[in-house]
Amino acid sequence: xxxxxxxxxxxxxxxxxxxxxxxxxxxxxxxxxxxxxxxxxxxxxxxxxxxxxxxxxxxxxxxxxxxxxxxxxxxxxxxxxxxxxxxxxxxxxxxxxxxxxxxxxxxxxxxxxxxxxxxxxxxxxxxxxxxxxxxxxxxxxxxxxxxxxxxxxxxx
Numbered sequence: 001x002x003x004x005x006x007x008x009x010x011x012x013x014x015x016x017x018x019x020x021x022x023x024x025x026x027x028x029x030x031x032x033x034x035x036x037x038x039x040x041x042x043x044x045x046x047x048x049x050x051x052x053x054x055x056x057x058x059x060x061x062x063x064x065x066x067x068x069x070x071x072x073x074x075x076x077x078x079x080x081x082x083x084x085x086x087x088x089x090x091x092x093x094x095x096x097x098x099x100x101x102x103x104x105x106x107x108x109x110x111x112x113x114x115x116x117x118x119x120x121x122x123x124x125x126x127x128x129x130x131x132x133x134x135x136x137x138x139x140x141x142x143x144x145x146x147x148x149x150x151x152x153x154x155x156x
Contacts, residue, residue, distance in 0.1 A: 035128045039121050043090060043114060048081055050118070056091065056107050057115045063102045090114060 009019070017023055033091075036047045045053065055070045056062065064082065066074045081104060085091045090111035096102040126136060 025143070033124075035125060036121075039124050043117055043121075045114075045118075049085055050121075052081060052105075053090065053111065053114065053118070054086065056105060056111065057118075061104055061106050063096065063104055065102070067105060085111075 013019060033047050038048065040047060040050050043050075051071055052067060055067050064078055068075055068078055082091065082093060086093050090106055092106050092108055093103050094106070095102050126133070129136065130138065
């Protein structure tokens with residue numbers, strides 16, 4: 001009889017979908033995005049646009065690359081998103097005076113005003129998760145630590 005430890009899993013078991021951490025994260029992310037889609041529709045924002053607005057509400061007048069650093073996105077992904085926010089008159093895009101290769105993103109009056117309307121979104125999302133703040137904080141910290149660990153293993 002083979003010596004099997006109680007926690008050992010077979011190669012076949014390791015490839016089952018319900019054992020995949022990546023799928024648990026992916027499917028949870030999809031569900032979270034659906035919640036945000038419903039909450040952000042009245043604001044006229046998509047989830048990625050909301051993330052950009054969160055960054056700018058925190059610190060206005062950032063370059064595209066600075067926004068990308070905050071959101072872990074490259075400029076090729078951000079540029080079309082920023083153009084749509086500009087068309088919606090929520091942000092303005094201007095060339096930096098000191099380096100015309102850089103584009104600075106600033107909030108318009110409407111973009112600043114939208115912050116007040118968006119103020120309830122975080123609490124509504126927390127309610128949708130059925131987590132209290134004592135559990136949400138540590139979960140968020142674990143996910144951030146996981147993200148940092150994974151970034152250390154990305155190719156340069």
